[in-house]
Amino acid sequence: MSNLQWKVVTILVVFVAFFAVGIYPLIAARYGINQPKVLMDKALKRGLDLQGGVHLVLRVQTDTALASETNAEVERLRDLLKTRNIPFTSLAATSPTEFKIEGISSEQDAAFREASAEADTNYNRTPGVNGSYVFTLRPNIAIQMREQSVTQAKQTIDRRVNELGVAEPTIVLQNVDQIVVQLPGVTDIAQAKSIIQAEGVLELKLVEQGPAASREALLPNGQVPDGMEVVQGSGGSGEPGTSFYLVKRAAAVRGRDLRTARPSLDQNNRPAVSFELNSNGARLFSDVTGANIGRYLAIVLDNRVVSAPRIDGRIGAQGQIFGNFTQQSAQDLALILRSGALPAKLDYLQEQTIGATLGADSIRKGMIASLVGLFSIILFMLIYYKLSGVNAVVALVFNLVILLGLMAYIGAVMTLPGIAGFVLTMGIGVDSNVLIFERIKEELEAQRGVRASINAGFGRVFWTLFDTHIAALISVAFLFQFGTGPIRGFAVTLFFGLMSNLFTSIFVSKTLYEMVLSGRQQVQTLSI
Amino acid sequence: MHIFKHTTFDFLRWRFHAIVLSWIIIFSGLFVFFTKGIPLAIEFAGGTSVVAKFDNQPSIEQVRAAIDKAFPENVIVPYGNVADHQFMIRVPHVGGETGTSLTNTSAQIKDALDATKIGTVQIVATEIVGPAVGQELRSKAFLATVLSLIGILIYIAFRFQFSFGVGAVVATIHDLLITLAFLAFFQYDMSLNVIAAILTMTGFSTNDTIVIFDRIRENLRGMRRDSMHHVINVSINQTLGRTVITSGTALLTALALFFFGGDVLHGFAFTMVVGIITGTYSSVFIAAAIVSFWRGQGPTRAAAHAPASVAAPASQQQPTRKQKPQKKARAS
Numbered sequence: 069m070s071n072l073q074w075k076v077v078t079i080l081v082v083f084v085a086f087f088a089v090g091i092y093p094l095i096a097a098r099y100g101i102n103q104p105k106v107l108m109d110k111a112l113k114r115g116l117d118l119q120g121g122v123h124l125v126l127r128v129q130t131d132t133a134l135a136s137e138t139n140a141e142v143e144r145l146r147d148l149l150k151t152r153n154i155p156f157t158s159l160a161a162t163s164p165t166e167f168k169i170e171g172i173s174s175e176q177d178a179a180f181r182e183a184s185a186e187a188d189t190n191y192n193r194t195p196g197v198n199g200s201y202v203f204t205l206r207p208n209i210a211i212q213m214r215e216q217s218v219t220q221a222k223q224t225i226d227r228r229v230n231e232l233g234v235a236e237p238t239i240v241l242q243n244v245d246q247i248v249v250q251l252p253g254v255t256d257i258a259q260a261k262s263i264i265q266a267e268g269v270l271e272l273k274l275v276e277q278g279p280a281a282s283r284e285a286l287l288p289n290g291q292v293p294d295g296m297e298v299v300q301g302s303g304g305s306g307e308p309g310t311s312f313y314l315v316k317r318a319a320a321v322r323g324r325d326l327r328t329a330r331p332s333l334d335q336n337n338r339p340a341v342s343f344e345l346n347s348n349g350a351r352l353f354s355d356v357t358g359a360n361i362g363r364y365l366a367i368v369l370d371n372r373v374v375s376a377p378r379i380d381g382r383i384g385a386q387g388q389i390f391g392n393f394t395q396q397s398a399q400d401l402a403l404i405l406r407s408g409a410l411p412a413k414l415d416y417l418q419e420q421t422i423g424a425t426l427g428a429d430s431i432r433k434g435m436i437a438s439l440v441g442l443f444s445i446i447l448f449m450l451i452y453y454k455l456s457g458v459n460a461v462v463a464l465v466f467n468l469v470i471l472l473g474l475m476a477y478i479g480a481v482m483t484l485p486g487i488a489g490f491v492l493t494m495g496i497g498v499d500s501n502v503l504i505f506e507r508i509k510e511e512l513e514a515q516r517g518v519r520a521s522i523n524a525g526f527g528r529v530f531w532t533l534f535d536t537h538i539a540a541l542i543s544v545a546f547l548f549q550f551g552t553g554p555i556r557g558f559a560v561t562l563f564f565g566l567m568s569n570l571f572t573s574i575f576v577s578k579t580l581y582e583m584v585l586s587g588r589q590q591v592q593t594l595s596i
Numbered sequence: 597m598h599i600f601k602h603t604t605f606d607f608l609r610w611r612f613h614a615i616v617l618s619w620i621i622i623f624s625g626l627f628v629f630f631t632k633g634i635p636l637a638i639e640f641a642g643g644t645s646v647v648a649k650f651d652n653q654p655s656i657e658q659v660r661a662a663i664d665k666a667f668p669e670n671v672i673v674p675y676g677n678v679a680d681h682q683f684m685i686r687v688p689h690v691g692g693e694t695g696t697s698l699t700n701t702s703a704q705i706k707d708a709l710d711a712t713k714i715g716t717v718q719i720v721a722t723e724i725v726g727p728a729v730g731q732e733l734r735s736k737a738f739l740a741t742v743l744s745l746i747g748i749l750i751y752i753a754f755r756f757q758f759s760f761g762v763g764a765v766v767a768t769i770h771d772l773l774i775t776l777a778f779l780a781f782f783q784y785d786m787s788l789n790v791i792a793a794i795l796t797m798t799g800f801s802t803n804d805t806i807v808i809f810d811r812i813r814e815n816l817r818g819m820r821r822d823s824m825h826h827v828i829n830v831s832i833n834q835t836l837g838r839t840v841i842t843s844g845t846a847l848l849t850a851l852a853l854f855f856f857g858g859d860v861l862h863g864f865a866f867t868m869v870v871g872i873i874t875g876t877y878s879s880v881f882i883a884a885a886i887v888s889f890w891r892g893q894g895p896t897r898a899a900a901h902a903p904a905s906v907a908a909p910a911s912q913q914q915p916t917r918k919q920k921p922q923k924k925a926r927a928s
Binding site for chain 1 (some may be wrong): 598637647649676680681719720721722723724725726736737739740741743744747748751752755759764787789791792795796798799800802803806807810834837838841842844845846847848849850851852853855856857858860861864868899
């Protein structure tokens with residue numbers, strides 16, 4: 069095959085490939101034609117602003133994850149010092165990454181150092197005055213824990229959203245500690261939000277005192293006894309209630325020993341949540357319940373006592389949480405427990421809801437604007453450049469198909485700014501053709517032959533186009549870097565638009581000229 | 597077909613007029629900016645924005661009366677087509693900063709509208725942005741613009757000469773300021789989309805500039821005995837046709853978006869329209885003028901420093917061009 073034939077084959081292969089990925093699935097979906105699954109999965113997706121749904125931006129309070137680690141460390145050390153009979157006056161966390169112990173006597177200093185070295189090595193120990201020590205979480209460990217808590221939070225949200233049954237959700241990390249959650253088609257925002265945000269920390273703790281109407285009534289001398297804590301009852305729907313319990317600080321059973329949870333009914337036929345423990349949890353549960361028959365067991369969820377039933381006998385792997393549930397809230401709690409606890413607290417930074425009708429309206433307007441823009445360019449090019457205008461229009465169509473194909477292939481999502489970027493790309497894309505054609509005109513005026521003029525036109529303009537495209541790519545790169553959500557989509561559209569434009573305006577357009585001229589021996593005129 | 601065939605406008609003669617005109621626009625823009633300010637869209641200002649759809653068209657006063665009680669500070673504008681009976685209601689409150697209470701404000705707006713019995717109300721869109729987000733976005737947008745300008749400066753200085761890079765970047769900063777001035781005149785909300793348009797504009801407004809610079813660079817090889825002033829004028833005239841056409845096609849699409857793209861894209865399209873027009877204007881009147889200022893009035897550097905007998909390496913690419921009389925070397 070000749071050089072020209074190779075070029076034509078290359079162009080056709082590229083066209084068919086991108087058409088198959090980018091455009092065929094859309095047409096097939098529209099007219100209900102069967103298509104291979106590979107193509108259907110790749111079909112261009114509509115963004116939230118076009119489809120309707122909820123867009124949430126959450127921030128993981130990584131400090132809370134560190135704080136709970138520090139608190140756990142404090143408790144570990146407290147237990148250790150107790151068993152070794154090393155007295156101290158106070159031991160408490162002073163910041164999420166720091167805790168302080170005071171009042172170690174000088175005789176016990178060596179023993180304390182040994183004990184604290186055994187307890188954990190994640191903290192740096194700095195001695196202070198009068199037998200005090202400050203423990204600081206090692207910076208590299210802190211960074212690692214923060215990252216870990218964000219990743220775990222994302223995984224937990226992933227599971228919860230999947231359990232909610234949202235079709236094609238998007239859950240991505242952003243700016244170190246933020247998680248963007250997009251739920252297309254979801255209408256009950258409040259439910260989705262509370263399920264995502266619920267910490268889901270379940271603990272079963274033995275009740276020492278209570279319930280009482282106030283904190284003061286629980287603690288006659290105002291002091292919380294060692295190893296115990298006061299937990300408020302739940303007033304339903306996450307609000308604090310009016311009852312207070314004094315419970316053992318150490319949980320008898322924790323949520324991580326849960327195997328599964330499901331909504332059920334209690335003996336009075338009211339909604340409840342049944343859970344099942346794994347073997348470790350079942351052993352602990354059966355020990356605790358067996359040894360404490362007649363006492364009360366508080367079911368603590370996110371630091372609120374949901375209910376505190378009496379232990380009537382030894383219980384194994386199965387248990388039930390009852391309280392003030394509706395069918396919906398029982399279902400939601402089961403879901404949260406199944407998907408596991410969040411490692412840290414979450415804040416909502418941003419929330420956006422788009423109704424489906426508004427999305428449809430946006431699509432319609434975006435399409436109309438695109439078509440008007442495209443057709444006015446096509447019309448202009450045909451009038452101004454005549455037959456060469458046809459060349460430019462073919463290049464434009466190629467550009468469109470390649471761009472759509474690329475976008476579909478990388479799994480880009482079509483947003484409204486994306487559509488705008490699309491139209492602009494086409495408007496700016498023909499600029500390359502204009503520059504080339506104007507140069508060819510100049511060369512023709514300088515009395516060069518048609519073929520020489522075309523070659524010179526493409527040859528000389530190549531570096532101009534190279535420079536303009538690189539300059540545009542520089543700003544697109546920063547746009548992408550800066551952007552969030554839809555703006556990123558916009559930058560991606562522009563980026564691929566610039567790339568495919570270089571290909572179509574130079575390679576495709578020139579090959580088209582070569583094809584037209586190849587059959588003829590002497591070419592005297594060029595319609596341009 | 598040809599527009600601007602063989603023009604010989606003395607563009608550089610008008611550079612002072614152009615610069616004065618630009619400063620007038622920029623200063624009036626600043627004036628408006630400091631007196632009225634540029635309204636910030638919700639993604640920057642923070643707050644709650646709700647699009648409410650009524651079954652009957654209420655007057656804007658009715659809607660305002662309903663909202664005023666709960667939220668004295670509010671912005672209410674019709675949204676979309678009149679036939680849609682939609683209003684966008686914006687209040688600076690976000691409810692509680694954290695937690696599920698983020699939705700409280702939008703629920704309160706709905707309650708307030710329901711209470712007045714204007715008709716059945718449906719909330720079709722809500723957007724709630726906490727105060728932290730806006731600040732972060734603002735600084736990031738600024739950083740992205742500055743960085744992309746620096747990137748373009750370096751690239752053009754590398755590909756052309758330093759003075760060209762300065763010319764391109766000054767022209768782009770000019771475009772940014774003019775666009776911001778027009779945003780202030782017409783009081784468009786500074787939204788994420790508008791920022792995207794501004795950032796896109798910084799990339800594409802250099803296009804025309806590069807085309808002109810490219811021609812100046814090319815002509816400098818053939819017109820070594822002419823003054824920089826003359827070379828620049830000839831180059832702008834030679835490329836005038838394509839400068840206008842390329843901007844025209846881009847403008848066609850931006851106008852299509854402006855007129856048909858709907859409310860969401862309005863600010864975006866407006867920014868693009870202004871950006872494209874001012875980008876063309878600055879390429880012709882500002883960018884080259886800066887190069888001219890920088891390089892002085894005298895003969896081109898090549899003529900001043902290089903003996904005529906030394907051939908520039910670039911001339912090998914186009915041996916025929918060098919011998920031609922300079923004015924006919926490029927005819928557009």
